[in-house]
Amino acid sequence: MPPLKSLELKFPIIDSKFLQFCASNGIFSVEDFLVHDLYVLVAFAERQSNSKELKQGITQVLSIIDNQHQPWLNGVEMLEDAQQNKHVLSTGCEGIDLLLQGGLREGQLTELVGSSSSGKTQVCLQVASNVALEHGVMFLDTCNSFSPKRIACFINQLLNPSFKEDKQKILERIMSSILCHSVFDIFQLLDILHQLQFKLRSQVNTGDGEVRLLIIDSISSLITPFLGGSGAHGHSLMISTGYLLKKLAHEHNLAILVTNHTVGGVGGVPKPALGESWKSVPHVRLLLSRDRGSNMCNISILKHPCLASGRTERFMIYD
CATH class of the missing domain: 3.40.50.300 (P-loop containing nucleotide triphosphate hydrolases)
Incomplete structure (x- = not known):
């Protein structure tokens, strides 16, 4: 799974502030995001001044994870x-x-x-x-x-x-x-x-x-x-x-x-x-x-x- 920073161009909500918020919690990749306790992460986000944007970013990463699937294979x-x-x-x-x-x-x-x-x-x-x-x-x-x-x-x-x-x-x-x-x-x-x-x-x-x-x-x-x-x-x-x-x-x-x-x-x-x-x-x-x-x-x-x-x-x- 990709580093979070690589998603920045495709998903505007995953901006520098969101990346900084994640980094402060030891999260640098989608895999790090999965291992982290989401309840704790959301609770921490709610204490920030930009809590709405941060929670939108969390939801966006969850959506990306949800769309993960095995790559298509051809017959050969x-x-x-x-x-x-x-x-x-x-x-x-x-x-x-x-x-x-x-x-x-x-x-x-x-x-x-x-x-x-x-x-x-x-x-x-x-x-x-x-x-x-x-x-x-x-x-x-x-x-x-x-x-x-x-x-x-x-x-x-x-x-x-x-x-x-x-x-x-x-x-x-x-x-x-x-x-x-x-x-x-x-x-x-x-x-x-x-x-x-x-x-x-x-x-x-x-x-x-x-x-x-x-x-x-x-x-x-x-x-x-x-x-x-x-x-x-x-x-x-x-x-x-x-x-x-x-x-x-x-x-x-x-x-x-x-x-x-x-x-x-x-x-x-x-x-x-x-x-x-x-x-x-x-x-x-x-x-x-x-x-x-x-x-x-x-x-x-x-x-x-x-x-x-x-x-x-x-x-x-x-x-």
């Missing part, structure tokens, strides 16, 4: 992208791997939708455990859902009994491949994603220990508090977050898995939260449900670039 570029070395990462859940014809694809953002008791976190923990056998995993925990004990249980189930002598060392190696961050607001998430972007750009492609999977459990808990009302900043933050996630996935062959809760829809039928604007963000949307009083789960495709919607598989989840 799309074919080249599809032929790149983008692997499929097994989730460790037989039903999910069968449904997705192998697992999570690098370069794609996959969304797992389900109610609070459907087992989304358990799936995330199992996927992290399985991928960490060979690759680095970053787990962003927004609800205190990350459980090292559950991770250890999953890994113990995966280890071959013949490795008993070195089991503890193997367990420690795999556990050390999972980097967990507690994230409790959208600004912290954006900051971490920018740090990850810098890390991936400087990452040596050795194939061993590279971050290949990013999990956010859950994305909706960070975005929902900013939606609603008459302001546009919540919607802008949501779209910008989605844009950055897809950019990370595409440019660094990263598989990204995010979870989203459900809300009541027409006739009481549950539907994914975050609304219609978010609907177009994930490459893949999966709906997870759980049989009442059972560990049996259903996983179905809501959206997929290659596979038919409505396909469903069943699998067992372990508490």
Whole structure:
């Protein structure tokens, strides 16, 4: 995203006074603007003599962010992208791997939708455990859902009994491949994603220990508090977050898995939260449900670039 100063000629409201105001808050680019707490920024603007113009400038930058989108690709570029070395990462859940014809694809953002008791976190923990056998995993925990004990249980189930002598060392190696961050607001998430972007750009492609999977459990808990009302900043933050996630996935062959809760829809039928604007963000949307009083789960495709919607598989989840 561009430096704010480059927008001055095209957008008159982004003048020298607005740029000076932003600089006094450590904001020099559109990315800096995203990471900054907008409530604090607006409150600071209201204390200035030119508060009206400053708030118009803030609204203008939000509008620019809102219009960000992936660049258009022609057919040749799309074919080249599809032929790149983008692997499929097994989730460790037989039903999910069968449904997705192998697992999570690098370069794609996959969304797992389900109610609070459907087992989304358990799936995330199992996927992290399985991928960490060979690759680095970053787990962003927004609800205190990350459980090292559950991770250890999953890994113990995966280890071959013949490795008993070195089991503890193997367990420690795999556990050390999972980097967990507690994230409790959208600004912290954006900051971490920018740090990850810098890390991936400087990452040596050795194939061993590279971050290949990013999990956010859950994305909706960070975005929902900013939606609603008459302001546009919540919607802008949501779209910008989605844009950055897809950019990370595409440019660094990263598989990204995010979870989203459900809300009541027409006739009481549950539907994914975050609304219609978010609907177009994930490459893949999966709906997870759980049989009442059972560990049996259903996983179905809501959206997929290659596979038919409505396909469903069943699998067992372990508490």
